[in-house]
Amino acid sequence: VDLSTSIAGVSLPNLFFNASGVWCQHESELKELLNSESGSLITKSATFEYREGNPSPRYVPLPAGSINSMGLPNEGYEYYLNYAKNYDYTNNVKPLFVSLSGLSLQDNVKMVEQFVAADLPCILEINFSCPNVPGKPQLGYDMDAMENALKVLAPIVKKPFGIKLPPYFDIAHFDAVAAIVNKIDNLAFVTCVNSVGNGLAIDFETETALIKPKDGFGGLGGAMILNTALANVNAFHRRLNEGKKVIGVGGVTSGKEAFLHVLAGASAVQIGTQLKEEGPVFFARVKKELEEIMQAKGYKSLDDFRGKVKTL
Ligand SMILES: O=C(O)c1[nH]c(=O)[nH]c(=O)c1I
Secondary structure (H helix, E strand, O other): OEOOEEEOOEEEOOOEEEOOOOOOOOHHHHHHHHOOOOOOEEOOOEOOOOEOOOOOOOEEEEOOEEEEOOOOOEOOHHHHHHHHHHOOOOOOOOOEEEEEOOOOHHHHHHHHHHHHHHOOOOEEEEEOOOOOOOOOOOHHHOHHHHHHHHHHHHHHHOOOEEEEEOOOOOHHHHHHHHHHHHHOOOEEEEEEOOOEEEEEOEEOOOOEEOOOHHHHEEEEEOHHHHHHHHHHHHHHHHHOOOOOEEEEEOOOOOHHHHHHHHHHOEEEEEEOHHHHHHOOOHHHHHHHHHHHHHHHHOOOEHHHOOOOOOOO
16 A cells, blocks of 8 residues: 655655654754654744743643643744754755744744755645744734735745744634635645644543643643544545645644544644653554555545545
8 A cells, every 4th residue: 555645745655743842952953863664754833932831741641632831932933943954855865844833924934044045855844733832922913914924925935934823712723724725826735734723631530630741731732632633634635725735723632633633634644742751763554554544445546535534
């Protein structure tokens, strides 16, 4: 069976890679992803300057997933620009994605301009949905600000790029966001979903929040968000113009959920919580599990079933 796919006109040997933020802040982690069976890799969302991020504990696994309020810890965009400059695009079969998450539109413009000036084959995923920077409401929930940002950034990027979206929970929001995305010609993909923002995990015995930042409020990930993720993947798959793709992320803990993400319309699948918990060996497992599912169902490639979820 064939697990290959393409995003933004670039081919991936298989549909799996990390969700930005997980196993990708430092070069040593990115090297482990490169040496894993993932089909690609993406860097931690970068800001203009280095950021320590929020105080720990800031990530905790939960019975059905995870909660995090990392606070955008990253090495600063020049670290990732340098990594992207040194990446061996010729001999690595895996394309490189770079995530940018500026604290302002000006910062996003400055970072994008530097990447465009470097003229590299890496693909930009601009993060409109970080829920954990105190005092910074996320762009993904401000439709006018998001449209304005896209109208400023898309012409600078020129090449195909993507955006990381938060989960939406209202059909009117799916309609509104898809209408904005469809206006931007070189917006080649949307990545759905970022963590379900501002959940709260409390320990029953100690009667205390599990993470330190923001009174314990943080983004939810993992198994518990699978059905929200599938809905967002399918909603945008149904609404986006021909040629625009959806990368699915949220709740993939085995080949089965990866299959469901593709059935919902995903062209690639990112892994967050399960990668954090199991490590990069997870890519070998999830690949094998998906191959076995496809074999059992008689599918030879992802195109055979992508987006073909049936309704009653
Ligand atoms: O707290 C974070 O660093 C973080 N955490 C998330 O769950 N999603 C994001 O986009 C980010 I930038």
